[in-house]
Amino acid sequence: METIYINTPIGIMKLQGNESGISKICLLNEAIEISTKIPKIFNSSIQQLNEYFEGKRTHFTFQINPIGTEFQKKVWQELINIPYGKTCSYLELSKKLGDVKAIRAVAAANGKNPLLIIIPCHRVIGSDGSLTGYAGGLWRKKWLLHHENPLKQESLF
Template sequence: METTYIKTPLGIAAIIGDENGISGISVADEGEISNTIPAVLQQAVRQLNEYFEGKRTTFNFKLNPKGTEFQQKVWKGLLDIPFGKTCSYMDLSKKLGDVKAIRAVASANGKNPLWIVVPCHRVIGSDGSLTGYAGGLWRKKWLLEHENPSNQKSLF
């Protein structure tokens, strides 16, 4: 397993993976930036940088997250939420076939090991509120605004 650390507008991202795919992407407020990027992580690093530069809306590198069968199902469901769009935990539960599983869906969402790439930040409360986010609500707000910037110009 290889690890590299890159600077992003939201902190230092740790990218973990091997020839089987990327198994983890997380963010921290501080840390050492890597001087070299292992070959198996280069595509993920390039695509994440393109995302932050506003040049990418989807990712196509190989993913290999570790989780239960249910967590995998939820994470796969998250991949279907389009760039610039959001859905509620209730909507996601319905889509996955069990409206009563809303708490389990929320829990699996919170355990998502692939920050940004599996877009758990696109899941919001039924009332439109920004609910729980492992990386902090300020990061969730930033990501949603990055993906759907307001086009309104100042009137003054």
């Protein structure tokens, strides 16, 4: 398993993967040296993440290999189906998965998402529209949702 660190508009991102695909993308809160030597397996993921942050990409096509239980993978697959620029509540997500009573399990699986941004768990909000937990921090969730919003609010001042 290879590991690299890249700089993004929302902080330093750690990527891990091998020939089977990228298995982990997370955001760090501490300062760490950015990788200067990048193995080939990361070329496509870095390019696509850069395009996403530049506003030129709305979905990802590089190979992923998330590690988790079958239930977690089922939840993560449903997260991938949430369109760019849209949100979904935990309750709606539970209904899509066929069990409204599984809302806590769905939320827990969402919280274990190993591929932030690629599997867009930041698009899941509370039923009342509130921003709820995000492994990268709520400020980053807010930033990502604003970044993906097709109707950008310009500052009046």
